[in-house]
Amino acid sequence: MTVDTCVALIRRKLLRPARPAPAGPFVRLAVGLSVAEMLVYTAQKVYMTARGEVGMPGHPAPASVQAQFEHPALAQAGNASLGVIASLVALATVTRWGARIPRWMLLCALTLALVMQSLGAVITIQRAGLDLAHPGWSAAWEVLSGGVQIVAWCVTVVSYGQRTRRPRLHPATEPLR
Template identity: 35%
Template sequence: MNTATSKRTRAQRAGALTACAGALAYTLSKVDLARSGELGMPGFPAPPEAYASIGDVTAAQLGNAALGLLMALVALLLVRPPAGRWIRRGVLLVSWAGILMVGSGVIGFAARATGLAPGLGAPPPDAGAAAAALAVGALWVAGWVVAAAGATRQGSAQEVAE
């Protein structure tokens, strides 16, 4: 393994672990919100009318926490992507879809926090908690992009060699 390949592999692993940590932070935040019976995200409470459309807030937030655990597992699979072509492609497809989903959420919440998109809700009452949540989300997405790009590149090289 040459030096450039070694650096890319280290970056991919660091990105995957960062993405996993971001997903676990999301999971823990959803469990905490489920315990308190709240909707929304840390720093971004849901408007009161949102509660009318959710039958069981705790179950909804625990479902979101389960999704967070799934995203953490997918990110971990990027530390050392599966050797099987179809499994690797599945992990990459889910990763890129997750990146788009989480990245869209970060952009939307940032637009809400800055007042650029008033239709998304009022600016958060606690700017510090909102900024922390946005920073975690941005790091999560950045790490996942690095890991998925590395695994995509690695998978392409393996397929050419096959």
């Protein structure tokens, strides 16, 4: 086998489209929730960009953190663009144009998005400041949205991994060559 043949085999293997199986209604709902949550995040970051502050609406960063940023609006605009990219990554798991992306590439992006979204959801849940004696609507909403965010991203990533996995043949059922 020549080097060119090896390179061609590797290229064919790495760049082969995923062609996932069709997603069911539960998976489409999870992807829709993931996309909606990321677009809400993007809108919040655009709002904070317009204000020129770091943080989230209703929870701006302390003054000591604000002082660390020379251009806080630029940092928030970067975060907003990451929200748009993450929503496109989630959407790619159920669309035709997403089927053209190689499986390994989309799984890497999905896993990274899952980790980052889970960390953000944990921060949101911790920030809620649950007081069981006097529960507030905003704290309950933050806990609910954080939990839904984690579950939706987990369903999105796991379902894509399962729908794109190629079935393996047992050695006894493989055709003789």
